[in-house]
Amino acid sequence: MSATAAAVRSVHYEDRIVTAFTAAAIFWSILGMAAGVYVAAELLWPTIDFGQSWLSFGRLRPLHTNAVIFGFGVSALIGTSFYSVQRTSHVPLLAPRLAWFVFFGWQATVLLGGLSLLAGVNASKEYAELEWPFDIAIAIVWICYAVVFFGTLARRKVEPIYISNWFYGALIIVVAMLHIVNSLALPATLTKSYSLFPGAQDAIVQWWYGHNAVGFLLTGGFLGMLYYFLPKQAERPIWSYRLSIVAFWAFVYSYIWAGPHHLHYNAVPEWVQTLGMVMSLILLAPSWATMINGVMTVSGAHRRLRSDPALKFIVLALAFYGLATFEGPMMAIRSVNVLSHFTEWTIGHVHSGALGWNALITFGTFYYLVPKLAGRPLHSAAMANAHFWLALAGVLLYVVAMWGAGVSQGLLWLSLDEIGEVQYSFTDVMTAMAPYYALRLLAGLLFLSGAALMAVNLWRTFAGVQTVRVAPPLVRPLRGVAS
């Protein structure tokens, strides 16, 4: 008995890889947001690219989106999924070496891919800009990630699969499907390929991908993070288990239809647009069901909410999640989209999701996670609180500036004079944007400086220590599960 107990004791969770992904995510968040601030400044001062091709707006902008989505977002998702899948399964990761391959493979792909974007290697599909060699690398790393994640899940010693793992699982499966189909192309050279789909069909496939990358990565993946880390921090179980089941399947079913709302009044069949609009409206139900589940979970933890900076971030993230998932269906209504399409409003909407929801929930999670990994308390709660207010001010200012810009842009572009001619020239409308662009730059700087504070704070928390070794709990495996 004591021999087996000792053998079991020596088993420990693979957490060093979680630390590595966390550090990488923080690095990419700073770099990606800095690139965002720089392109925001270029819209005010167009000559600050100094005639350098790699500093030009068109090349830096995809670097910004790739660094924040695939560098920051995906590193945070893989890291937290590895952390939580071990703890909800009571076993260490399957194949730790393969997991490390996922780490290095992913970081190398994002880094070299980012450099290729600066060099002008760009497939020009939004959020899928990397060319075909990188597409293949992404597919290979992603399949290895699936093997580690589902392999760990298959070895679990807890019979039910916890909710967070359903969402992480949906992220892995659906993103693989989207990525492979949307990347189908015929290579001409090592750095140039042509899409297998022509024109209008390419547009439909791209927005099926584009919208669901948002859906299953930036929404679903981060809901996995929410379902594990919110109950942990609130020290309360999820409010309604049944609601989480209904919301999960409704989410997986309905999100995939919503893409064509990016193509209203474009040259694609009208039935496709209408279906996209209707399903986008239906999507409000599962989105808000999850938000309500989260808010009700935290509602009994008021006291911790006042003292725990990490929990504050997560609750604010939930609020922005609710805002963005309400705004999205509204913008998908064809008559609203007439106004919002092609304007800054879209940029505001994306950032209320990306900054308000994805970044804030990740920051909150890291403020909880890094002290756990370091085995000692957070270096400075005051710095974390300062970060909270900088982030809140930044994201609010950003969203409000882009609402103002987008709605004015839409109205001015569409207005006709009494004889039915356009009332304002394009240049008139464009020059009216400058004050909003200045506000947005300020907002970005506030948000970035908050993230920099976090980087310092978490680095000080971790400096000089090793990742703590944690053993799985010694509980009797439940009935009917292979051990």
Add this chain to the structure above:
Amino acid sequence: MSLLTLHKKLERNSGLLIFGILFVSSIGGLVQIIPSVFQESLSTPAENLAPYTPLQLLGRDVYIREGCAACHSQQIRSLLAEVKRYGPYSRADEFVYDRPFLWGSKRTGPDLHRVGGKYSDTWHRVHLLDPRAVVPASIMPAYPWLADRAADVDGSLEPRLRALQRLGHPYSDDDIAAAAGTVEDMTELDALIAYLQSLGLTRTRVDGL
């Protein structure tokens, strides 16, 4: 209740869960995406639509490389104000030789679908090298390096045309053999201008407007 019992099976078996997610998430794609991908009217070119000349194709690839689509759409919506501002609304049969599509999602600058023929080549040349020389309020970046680079700088024109030929674009073997000769002495700036001047000429008027 029976649904919850059924769900107990799903949440206790990772294989079933994977299958369930794959099945439920693919329904939308099967019903909505697959029919569009096989809808012939979306891949049949307009009667007078010609494939890009070698020079225009090189210019299009410069447009892609420089990320022009981040700020310029190529999609005129079927709205009165858009048709008044930019010209006849865009139709699917005009984009059949566009791989990838370049409709864009944001207009920091104006739509370019029917920019062809609106300005002279000289205007474009000055504008691309120094946008503020012709539009003082412009916030567009300048592209001085385009004037210094040969249009087919890495000699990849032939494999590009071959790839498109394989995808069904009507280039003959003779066209491809002669292509390099047609872009000799041309710069990337010439190529980009040739591409811009080709945009949107398929339809020049809207019936009834």
